Amino acid sequence: MSSAEKMKLELKKVRDEFKMSESDCGSARVQVAQLTTKIKHLSVLHKKDKHSRKGLQAMVEKRKKMLKYLRRTDWGSYCLVLSKLGLPEKDYYKE
Secondary structure, rough: HHHHHHHHHHHHHHHHHHHHOOOOOOOOHHHHHHHHHHHHHHOOOOOOOOHHHHHHHHHHHHHHHHHHHHHHHHHHHHHHHHHOOOOOOOOOOOO
């Protein structure tokens, strides 16, 4: 099985775990979970791989914005996402 196929299966599993309803595939908590999965997959980069590093930084910033939104609008989902994904609680709301 190729790494792309493994990634698709892992993203489907994460989507099924975090969705709120049967047709949910784009809520904030699903997006945060999918971005975290992609970030973990890309976290090992070669030192000179500038393009992938830029994409990784963009994903981290997008996840940060989504977490700020989730913290502001739905505290329960925010706490659930942080605990299930093992993310540390940072001051997303201050920046």
